[in-house]
Structures are given as C-alpha cells and as structure tokens.
Amino acid sequence: MAPIIQTRDLKKQYNPPDGPLAVRDVDLVIETGEVYSLLGPNGAGKTTTISMLSGLLQPSGGEAIIAGYNIATDPIKAKQVIGVIPQEIALYPRLTGRQNLRFFGQLYGLSGRALESAIDEVLEFIDLRDRADEKVEKYSGGMKRRVNIGVGLLHRPRIVFMDEPTVGIDPQSRRRILDAVLELKQRYGMTVLYTTHYMEEAQELSDRVGIIDHGVIIAEGTTGQLIQMIGELDQIILRVDNQQVPPAMLEQFGNVEGVTSVNQQDGELTVRARRGRKALPDLITIANNAGVHISSVRVQEPDLEAVFLHLTGRALRE
Ligand SMILES: Nc1ncnc2c1ncn2[C@@H]1O[C@H](COP(=O)(O)OP(=O)(O)OP(=O)(O)O)[C@@H](O)[C@H]1O
Ligand SMILES: [Mg+2]
Missing domain, CATH: 3.40.50.300 (P-loop containing nucleotide triphosphate hydrolases)
Incomplete structure (x- = not known):
C-alpha cells in the first residue's frame, strides 16, 4: 500500500x-x-x-x-x-x-x-x-x-x-x-x-x-x-561520598561485562556500559567486597534528548 x-x-x-x-x-x-x-x-x-x-x-x-x-x-x-x-x-x-x-x-x-x-x-x-x-x-x-x-x-x-x-x-x-x-x-x-x-x-x-x-x-x-544510531551508552552513577576507593576496585569495575569506562569525580563513580542494568549487580558486589559503601545509585539510559544533543550539540529544551 x-x-x-x-x-x-x-x-x-x-x-x-x-x-x-x-x-x-x-x-x-x-x-x-x-x-x-x-x-x-x-x-x-x-x-x-x-x-x-x-x-x-x-x-x-x-x-x-x-x-x-x-x-x-x-x-x-x-x-x-x-x-x-x-x-x-x-x-x-x-x-x-x-x-x-x-x-x-x-x-x-x-x-x-x-x-x-x-x-x-x-x-x-x-x-x-x-x-x-x-x-x-x-x-x-x-x-x-x-x-x-x-x-x-x-x-x-x-x-x-x-x-x-x-x-x-x-x-x-x-x-x-x-x-x-x-x-x-x-x-x-x-x-x-x-x-x-x-x-x-x-x-x-x-x-x-x-x-x-x-x-x-x-x-x-x-x-x-x-x-x-548514536551509539550512546548507559551511565551508572554510584555515590560513594568521600570514602577512599581502592584502585583495585576500579580495575575490577572495568572488567565487568559491557563496561567501557569508569570515572571518579565529586564523590561519585560514573560507569559507562552497554546494558547498564545488567552490569549493576556485579558493580555493587565488587564495591561491597572492597568495603566501599554506596549511598545511592542512578542509572541513566540514553533518550531522545541525548540523540538531539549528540546530533546538534545543543539541548532540546532551552
Ligand atoms: N509567517 C512567517 N513569516 C516569516 N517567518 C516565519 C513565519 N512563520 C514562521 N517563520 C519562521 O520560520 C521558522 C520556522 O517556524 P515554525 O513556526 O515552523 O517553527 P516551529 O517548529 O513550529 O516552532 P515552535 O516550536 O516555536 O512552534 C522560524 O525561524 C520562524 O521564525
Ligand atoms: Mg510551531
């Protein structure tokens, strides 16, 4: 038709x-x-x-x-x-x-x-x-x-x-x-x-x-x-406040399936991953084993806003 x-x-x-x-x-x-x-x-x-x-x-x-x-x-x-x-x-x-x-x-x-x-x-x-x-x-x-x-x-x-x-x-x-x-x-x-x-x-x-x-x-x-199309990854944001995070733990994060990067800034660890929700339980287990307490968790999945930003360099909303 x-x-x-x-x-x-x-x-x-x-x-x-x-x-x-x-x-x-x-x-x-x-x-x-x-x-x-x-x-x-x-x-x-x-x-x-x-x-x-x-x-x-x-x-x-x-x-x-x-x-x-x-x-x-x-x-x-x-x-x-x-x-x-x-x-x-x-x-x-x-x-x-x-x-x-x-x-x-x-x-x-x-x-x-x-x-x-x-x-x-x-x-x-x-x-x-x-x-x-x-x-x-x-x-x-x-x-x-x-x-x-x-x-x-x-x-x-x-x-x-x-x-x-x-x-x-x-x-x-x-x-x-x-x-x-x-x-x-x-x-x-x-x-x-x-x-x-x-x-x-x-x-x-x-x-x-x-x-x-x-x-x-x-x-x-x-x-x-x-x-x-834009190949955007999920972001998992783990709040650890001002605790010491052992470098070995970050390395283990990096080895979790789907994870492509780990960053630490302002009391937060930001993990970029394919299928973030799938990686999350492993990340929490690793943190627990390292004795690092996570006070909150946020998973940001890419949306059309991210697509617009990626394509134009601007936010959709003014
Ligand atoms: N009658 C008109 N004469 C001259 N320019 C116009 C006229 N109507 C719209 N434009 C211009 O054409 C462009 C597209 O406008 P349009 O109204 O189609 O946008 P829009 O996506 O519907 O925006 P909005 O979300 O604000 O409704 C804008 O740059 C606008 O300033
Ligand atoms: Mg209009």
Whole structure:
C-alpha cells in the first residue's frame, strides 16, 4: 500500500528571496496507522511543515501527497481526509464548547442529525460532556485544548495533524491528550502526525520520530533506532561520598561485562556500559567486597534528548 503521507523536497521560504528557509527539502513517508512525531526545538519548522501539509500555506517547492491526493492540485479532496489541530487555540470564548463544535462542524459541511451525533461522539472522546454547555471563556487551558482537538475530529478524518497540543497545560490534561492520541491510533486506526518539543512525548507516543532542526529532518527512526544510531551508552552513577576507593576496585569495575569506562569525580563513580542494568549487580558486589559503601545509585539510559544533543550539540529544551 502507498504511504498515506508522502512529501518530496518540501520547502518553505518566507518572504523570498531573502526570507528565512523555514523548511528545507523535507521527505516524509508515513504509513497508514502510524503515529509519527516531528520532534524539534522552537523555530525548527514544525508548524510550517504542518501548515503546508494541511493546505494552509503554499510550499515554495516540492510536493505533498495525502491519501493519494496532491495537496496542490487536489486540495479539497486532500483536506477532507485531514483533521488539523492547530498550535494556537481557535475558539469563540463567548460560545459554549458544544456551540463551538456546532459552528465548526457546519463549516465542514455537517448538519442536522449527522452533526449532532458527531458532536456527541467528539464530546465523549475529549471527555467534556458534563461541561459542554458552559462558555469556553470559563474553561481551563486544558479544556480549551481538548475542544480544539474535538474541532479537528468532527468530520471523522483518517489523518490527524496535531501541532504541540500539550504546551502550557496542566499534567492531568496533558495525560488525557496523550491517551487520546493513542486511542485515535488503536481504536480508530488513524494516522497521526504529531509535533512536539518534549522528547518524553515523542518517545511515548510515536511509532517513529523525525528529529527536525533548522527546517531539516536530521534523523528519523524508532526511538530505539535513533539511540542505537548514536551509539550512546548507559551511565551508572554510584555515590560513594568521600570514602577512599581502592584502585583495585576500579580495575575490577572495568572488567565487568559491557563496561567501557569508569570515572571518579565529586564523590561519585560514573560507569559507562552497554546494558547498564545488567552490569549493576556485579558493580555493587565488587564495591561491597572492597568495603566501599554506596549511598545511592542512578542509572541513566540514553533518550531522545541525548540523540538531539549528540546530533546538534545543543539541548532540546532551552
Ligand atoms: N509567517 C512567517 N513569516 C516569516 N517567518 C516565519 C513565519 N512563520 C514562521 N517563520 C519562521 O520560520 C521558522 C520556522 O517556524 P515554525 O513556526 O515552523 O517553527 P516551529 O517548529 O513550529 O516552532 P515552535 O516550536 O516555536 O512552534 C522560524 O525561524 C520562524 O521564525
Ligand atoms: Mg510551531
């Protein structure tokens, strides 16, 4: 089956000829039913990419095919299969949640029974039935976000674009949104293109992640593949405070399977190893035998943050 989203050399330059190249030659291939995250810092080009794919912004070059429709030549058909959940909340504060859904549903061409049942289904999905008839201005940030998501789902799209849907909201609402993304995939078989600058979200939700920086997808794959690609090792940090550590013990540490280096600094021993959790029991036994007391243990496994740092030399979070 052809990929449900495919782009070739997608580009955007704002204010040509001198404006910034916000997106450069992006090639995306996303299969039906995948959750694909674009992970990148502020200004990386996430919103620009989503806006081009949803037909809101004209690309400066390249093309995008959505569910078989070229977004440039078949925009109406393409837009019918897409639900867009924009980064900026776009709701009428004086209207209730339900009235907002009704208004936007009518814009999508829904009416009558079909519209009302779509609204009920969406309210159920975003878990807002009991507050649906209150004005949006009285909602928390998280509730507004959820209505924003509901708007994008009313016409039962096959593909959902979600642009940083969890920024600036409370942890509980965030959890609900993340669960909703998983449910869209698992229960409705939807394809989700998700953008975020939170690596934990990308890691939890995605089948695959594209790391985007300065408009370029600099790496792509499953979280496991990306971590493997940079060859980053686990770190085991053992706190020994100001005890004397016999050199023979450090040597024995170095001989444990998978261990590649041992460093001592500021009352801590840092051991780098492949599969750190496997090496840990041996390290503790060796320390015990040497009479060195370990007051705390931390195992740091590499994550997408480490991948980003490795690739760009910068932290993902500012
Ligand atoms: N309308 C515009 N006119 C000119 N430049 C723009 C415009 N919109 C975005 N840009 C620039 O394009 C680049 C990419 O912006 P974009 O909004 O796509 O990034 P983003 O990854 O969505 O960032 P954020 O995480 O802050 O939402 C940035 O350098 C931004 O300043
Ligand atoms: Mg953005």
